[in-house]
Each structure stands twice: as C-alpha cells, then as structure tokens.
Amino acid sequence: MNINIKSKLSIGIGLLAGFVVLLWISGSVFINTLAENSGAIIEDNIRSVSYAQQMEQSLNDLYTTHMSALSGNNAVLALKKDSYQKAARQFESILAKQESNITETGERALTNQLKENYSNLCAILESAVQSPSILPQIASQQLTPAYHLVQQNLSQLTTMNVDAIHRKNSIAQQTASNVTIYMSVIGGLCSILGLLMLIRFPSYIVDPIHELIRRIKEIANRNYDQTLNFHTGDEYEELAEAFNQMAGKLQEYENSSLDRIMSEKKRVEAIINHMGDAVIGLDAAKYVLFANDKAIELIGQGEEELVGQYGPDIASHNELFHKIIQTLSGEAEEDIGYIKITDKDEHYYSIEATSVHHDRHEEASQTNHLGNIITLKNVTKFHELDQAKTNFISVVSHELKTPISSINMSLRLLGDTRVGKLNEEQEQLVSSIQKDIRRMKQTTADLLDLTQIESGNVQLNTQKVNPSHLLEYAYETMIMQASQRGLEIDLQLDESLPQVQADTQKTVWVLVNLISNAIRYTDSGGHITLKAQKNGEDHLVQFAVKDTGEGIAPDELDKIFDKYYQIDRNHKDRNGSGLGLSIAKEFIIAQGGRIWVESSPGSGSCFYFTLPQMNKDT
Incomplete structure (x- = not known):
C-alpha cells in the first residue's frame, strides 16, 4: 500500500504530538499528587499548630492577669478587667476554630479534653470571686494545677500536629522521588522515540530534494543526461518520473535545435558586424553581451576586453563608454548631445539607447527587462x-x-x-x-x-557674488516696467545665504529675462516674487521667479526651453524671438547649474535655477 508524503508527515507529527500530550498528562497527574500532599500539610496541620500557639498565648494572658490580681487580694476586679475579658474571648474563639479543624486520629478527643479542662479552669476562677476568704487555698490547690492541665493539653495538640507534618512531609518526599522516577522513564522513552524520528524522518524528506536540486543544476548547465530513481511509493516517485520525462524532452530539443540556433546566431552576428553604426548589447545587469566591429574600433579595446565584462568597470577607464553608461543610467545632468571622436578626421556620433523587454507592451515592468542595445550613429554630416x-x-x-x-x-x-x-x-x-x-x-x-x-565660445567671467545682489540688480532693472503694467514685485532677500560662483552679467540677464516673461504673461494687479534659498545638501543656491499669471499647459512645459519656441497666447503680442529661455538655459548650464519650471494653467508659473555655492577654500 502506497502512503503519500502528506500522510507520512501527518503520522510523524502526530507521534511527536502524542509524546508531548503524554508528557503533559503524566506531568499534570504527578504535580497534582504533590500539590495535594503539600496542601494537606499547609492547610490542615499548620493551622492546628497555629491555633494551639494562639490559645497558649491567650491562656498565659488569663493566668498572668488573675495571678497579679490575687497578689492584690482583688480577684473580682481581675475578672472584670478588659485584658482578662479579651483574653478569654480570644481563647474561646480560637478553640471553636480548632473544633472545626480536626484532621488527625485522637485530635477530636484531645480537643474535647482541652475544652473540658478550660471550662474547669474558668469555674475555679468564678468560685474564687464568690469565696474571697478561701482565695489563697484555691490558688495553691486548684487554680495552678488546672492551668497546667490546660497547658499540657495545648502542648499535646501541638505535638500531635507537628508529628503529622513530619509524617506527611516524608510521604511528599517519597511521592516526589516516585514522580522523578516516573517522569524520567517516560521522558527517556519519548526522547528515544523522538531522536529516532529526528534521525530518520528529515533525511527521508530532505535527501530526495537535495538530489533533485543537484540534477536541476546539471540541467541548467545544459547536461540533459540526468535521471532520478526514487522508489518510495509516494509523490517523490511521481516527481522522479516527471523529471526524467522533462530531461528526455530537453535532450531531444537540444539535439534538434542546437544547429539551427547556432546558425541563427551567426547570421545575427554577421548582420550586426556589417552595420554602418556601432552597436553594443548589454544585459539587465549591464554586462556587455556583444559589440560589433565598428563599436570595438570606436571604443579602442579588443573584443575580449569588452564582451562579458561589467559595463561600469569598463567606463571607469574609458571616456566613451563612460558617456554610454551615463546615457543608459540617466545620470547625465543634461543631454550629452554629440560625441566628438578624432581619428584622422573629426567625426561626431549620437548615442541612442533602446530598452529590450519580453513584451514590448510592458516596458514599465522591471522583471520584464532583458537589457539594452546602444547605437552610436555617425551624425558628422548633420553636425557640419x-x-x-x-x-x-x-x-x-x-x-x-x-x-x-x-x-x-x-x-x-x-x-x-x-x-x-x-x-x-x-x-x-x-x-x-x-x-x-x-x-x-x-x-x-x-x-x-x-x-x-x-560654437562653444561662451566667455564666462565668474566670481564670488552675494545672491541678494543679483536679485537687487534684476529688481532695479525691471521695477519701472512692472509698475507701468500695474504689477508689484516682491523682493525676498536673505543675507545669510552663502556666496555663489557666477557670472554676474549673464546671471542678471537670466533673471531679467524671466521677470520680463512674468510681466508679459501676468495681468494688471498681479504679483511677481523674487527669492533665493539653499537647495538641500547639494551645495547649491536656488533662485526663483514666481508670478500669478496664466500659467503654462502641461504639454508645453517640456518645450518651453527649446529654441524658437513661443507660447501661443491670442491676446498677447508675440514680439519675442523665442530664444530667451533657450539662451538662459545655456548660460545657467555653463555656470554649473540647472533651470526648470513648475506651472499649471490658471495658477501662475515659477521658474527655478541653481548656482553652485562659493567654495570655502577659494
């Protein structure tokens, strides 16, 4: 009869659970036995010993009070004292409790005798009140013997319960020894059975899995001549049969398609090598998969130094590949544009990166990304x-x-x-x-x-300058024009800002151009704000020109810095060249900064640009 893995796991886990339940039940029984014996000692005999001690104390108080009264020949007064009455009530109360706490053989008779002797003692005391003339004879002949008799009964009661405590303690110790032996035997048996299961059961489950993993790794290394032989009569045997069928099919497929794949590979390599453009392929981890002859020639390294190598490692010592990796990772601060390569003549190339995915309709998925193809196109004619x-x-x-x-x-x-x-x-x-x-x-x-x-002939005259001075120059230049249009310019200065490294003339030109655009597209009664602030931890100072004008449509935000581009406003005069923002962008980039805009229709616009802070060592 075949038993599946689930049933075997259930049996094994059930046995372990049974061992745990057995230990739990046996432990509970033995612990309850110990608790009962210990509880008998604490709840019964200790209480009786305590009662005897309390009654002895009350008896001493009675006797002391009365004897002190006898010495003063005033026994009547002794019986009326509060201390006497309190001691008598306490003795009687405790005696009543003792009568309801009889636990040992003979304890009932001893308690009754104690009660009787106590009653005799009380009677002697009362007779002394009625016959004061014979008080000395009563004290010597009756009172003292009666007192000692009660005291003797209390001592016997204490001894009886103390002996019972010792006896029950011996029984509890013997029970504890027996519990230790029983629990040791049961625990030893459970441990032996559990150890046997621990040795055999995991191996039964894990060994076939390890064998399967080893065979799968061989399959991954294209070694399809693999078989599994599990004769367990469960799912492992079915798994072995399915694995053997898969390996056989893969072997057949390998034999039938390997030649075709190699032929297609050679054909693709030939096409790529004969392309006029340089082509480089990288996988998702940026390792170079292939590079055609033109790419190898441009990069200036042998094929063995490129193919199979990690792209960023090549970029660390190759400037052209560094620019390629920058374009691929999007780490370049601005568009790299043309790459100039000088051999015998000057040639210019553009870098194009194409992302490759399993499904071209799911390009946003990271798990679907296979790699990138980099193309260096010769654009020398276009550059000329x-x-x-x-x-x-x-x-x-x-x-x-x-x-x-x-x-x-x-x-x-x-x-x-x-x-x-x-x-x-x-x-x-x-x-x-x-x-x-x-x-x-x-x-x-x-x-x-x-x-x-x-032409790359921008001449910069950079120097250290206070951001507030740049804003003030631009403000003074445009305040009159803004006033004529009914606009207010709010100048927010922060003298604590660090100095920046900038060309004063070109930076003020950028600010004036941005303010001029704000004036042009803001209706009368609007506001324009000029301010500067630190830009996080980038060691940059951020300038801003904000207006309350019409705003810019989202589809125009990416085009606004293009050459000759102008926002179409039917009610505005198009008296500009469309070059102002393009030139402003180049001026800011040349100074090591960045320029951008944030806007939405009807909410105004805010143009930002950054300039590097002045180096403290300068």
Whole structure:
C-alpha cells in the first residue's frame, strides 16, 4: 500500500504530538499528587499548630492577669478587667476554630479534653470571686494545677500536629522521588522515540530534494543526461518520473535545435558586424553581451576586453563608454548631445539607447527587462550642416547690425525738429518703425548669443557674488516696467545665504529675462516674487521667479526651453524671438547649474535655477 508524503508527515507529527500530550498528562497527574500532599500539610496541620500557639498565648494572658490580681487580694476586679475579658474571648474563639479543624486520629478527643479542662479552669476562677476568704487555698490547690492541665493539653495538640507534618512531609518526599522516577522513564522513552524520528524522518524528506536540486543544476548547465530513481511509493516517485520525462524532452530539443540556433546566431552576428553604426548589447545587469566591429574600433579595446565584462568597470577607464553608461543610467545632468571622436578626421556620433523587454507592451515592468542595445550613429554630416547654419546666422546677424543701426540713426534724425517737423501720420509711421527696429535689434542680439553658445565660445567671467545682489540688480532693472503694467514685485532677500560662483552679467540677464516673461504673461494687479534659498545638501543656491499669471499647459512645459519656441497666447503680442529661455538655459548650464519650471494653467508659473555655492577654500 502506497502512503503519500502528506500522510507520512501527518503520522510523524502526530507521534511527536502524542509524546508531548503524554508528557503533559503524566506531568499534570504527578504535580497534582504533590500539590495535594503539600496542601494537606499547609492547610490542615499548620493551622492546628497555629491555633494551639494562639490559645497558649491567650491562656498565659488569663493566668498572668488573675495571678497579679490575687497578689492584690482583688480577684473580682481581675475578672472584670478588659485584658482578662479579651483574653478569654480570644481563647474561646480560637478553640471553636480548632473544633472545626480536626484532621488527625485522637485530635477530636484531645480537643474535647482541652475544652473540658478550660471550662474547669474558668469555674475555679468564678468560685474564687464568690469565696474571697478561701482565695489563697484555691490558688495553691486548684487554680495552678488546672492551668497546667490546660497547658499540657495545648502542648499535646501541638505535638500531635507537628508529628503529622513530619509524617506527611516524608510521604511528599517519597511521592516526589516516585514522580522523578516516573517522569524520567517516560521522558527517556519519548526522547528515544523522538531522536529516532529526528534521525530518520528529515533525511527521508530532505535527501530526495537535495538530489533533485543537484540534477536541476546539471540541467541548467545544459547536461540533459540526468535521471532520478526514487522508489518510495509516494509523490517523490511521481516527481522522479516527471523529471526524467522533462530531461528526455530537453535532450531531444537540444539535439534538434542546437544547429539551427547556432546558425541563427551567426547570421545575427554577421548582420550586426556589417552595420554602418556601432552597436553594443548589454544585459539587465549591464554586462556587455556583444559589440560589433565598428563599436570595438570606436571604443579602442579588443573584443575580449569588452564582451562579458561589467559595463561600469569598463567606463571607469574609458571616456566613451563612460558617456554610454551615463546615457543608459540617466545620470547625465543634461543631454550629452554629440560625441566628438578624432581619428584622422573629426567625426561626431549620437548615442541612442533602446530598452529590450519580453513584451514590448510592458516596458514599465522591471522583471520584464532583458537589457539594452546602444547605437552610436555617425551624425558628422548633420553636425557640419548645423555648424554651417550657425555660421550663417552669425554672419547674417553681424551684417544686419550695421543697417539696423543706420536705420535707427535715420529715425532719430527724422524725429529731430531741426530736420523738419513731422505730421501726425508720419510720427505714427516713425514710431511703428522704431518698434520694429528694436525688435530686430533684440533678435539679432539673441541670435549672436545663440551662435556663441552653439560654437562653444561662451566667455564666462565668474566670481564670488552675494545672491541678494543679483536679485537687487534684476529688481532695479525691471521695477519701472512692472509698475507701468500695474504689477508689484516682491523682493525676498536673505543675507545669510552663502556666496555663489557666477557670472554676474549673464546671471542678471537670466533673471531679467524671466521677470520680463512674468510681466508679459501676468495681468494688471498681479504679483511677481523674487527669492533665493539653499537647495538641500547639494551645495547649491536656488533662485526663483514666481508670478500669478496664466500659467503654462502641461504639454508645453517640456518645450518651453527649446529654441524658437513661443507660447501661443491670442491676446498677447508675440514680439519675442523665442530664444530667451533657450539662451538662459545655456548660460545657467555653463555656470554649473540647472533651470526648470513648475506651472499649471490658471495658477501662475515659477521658474527655478541653481548656482553652485562659493567654495570655502577659494
């Protein structure tokens, strides 16, 4: 008959539970026996001994009180004293308790005799009151013998109960010895049976599992020639049969598909190696799985130094791979952009990271993530075109500065009454042309700044400066314009802030640009707040320009710092170039800071940027 594992576990655990119950029952019985014997000693005999001692004390009080009265020839007065009455009541009360606490053979007769002798003693005392003339004879002939007789009865009562205590104590000791022997025998038997189960039962359960684990590890190492032989007649035998079937199927699959897999692998490797772009594959733990020939050439390390190696370890001594890991981990503070690689000529590459998952529709799942494919695309031609565009904008901006200045001078001459007075229509035309010229002048200035940024020629004049001074410069520059629009600027200064490392001119330009945008998009009666504060433990100072304007839609927050992008407001004049925030971003990044915005429609906007604190050692 086959017994399953569950039944065997139930039998084993049931036996252990039975041993525990047996020990519990036997221990309870023996302990109750000891408790009964001990309780008999405490509850019965000790109480009788106590009663005898208390009665002896009361008897002594009676006798002492009366004898002192006899010496003064006033026995009547002795019987009326409170001490005498109290001692008599106490003796009688305790005697009544003793009569209800008879526990030993002969104790009833002894108690009755005690009661009788006590009554005789009381009668002698009362007769002494009635015959004062014979008081001395009573004291010597009757009272003292009666007192000693009662005292003798109390001593016998005490001795009887003390002997009983010793006897019952001997019985309790013998019972305890017997309990120790019985419990030792029962505990020894249970321990032997439990030890046998402890030796045999876990091995029966665990040994097949260990064997199964060892075989599974062999299967994981692609060694499919594995079999299990369990003849236990339970689930282990079924498990062995299922495992053997699985190993056989895997062996068949390995033999049938290995050649096809190897062929597909070689085909994929050939395709990757012939790609024009550099391709690198990393697993979920950032170990390099493969790298085509172009990637190996760009990184400058052999294939054996890349494939199978931990990505961050390679990045620690390879600058290009360091940038790749930064892009993959999202640790780069800003977009790395193009990577310049110089061989015989200068080449520019962009880094693209593609995450690979089991299911492309479940990319957010971490357990579904398999790894990443890094592609380095050659964008040299696009970079050259971008450089040409930058140069063209720079040349055009420079060329436009001269005619704009000339037109501006001519407009000033037209407005001079010495040249001739203009009529009202002509003055309106001149005013309109002046506005256009100012806008063109601002646009060309922005374009020149942009070309300097794109060409990497931004010149910074950094120095230590107090954040409050930067806010004050910007405030004084824009307070008049804000007042004309009916706006209030709240300047919140904190003189305790540490100094920052910054280019004063460019930082004030950023603040002015942010305040100008706040003025443009805030209705009359609104507020603009300027403040600076410490930015946690990043050793940065955070500046903020907050307004109570219209706010920015969520879909525009990511685009607002892009070049030439302007927020579309139907009721606002689009008189900007769309370059201000883009240039502000580059100025802040060049100084080692970061700029961002928080806003929602109808709740105003708050632009933040950070600058590094001044190094204390500087």
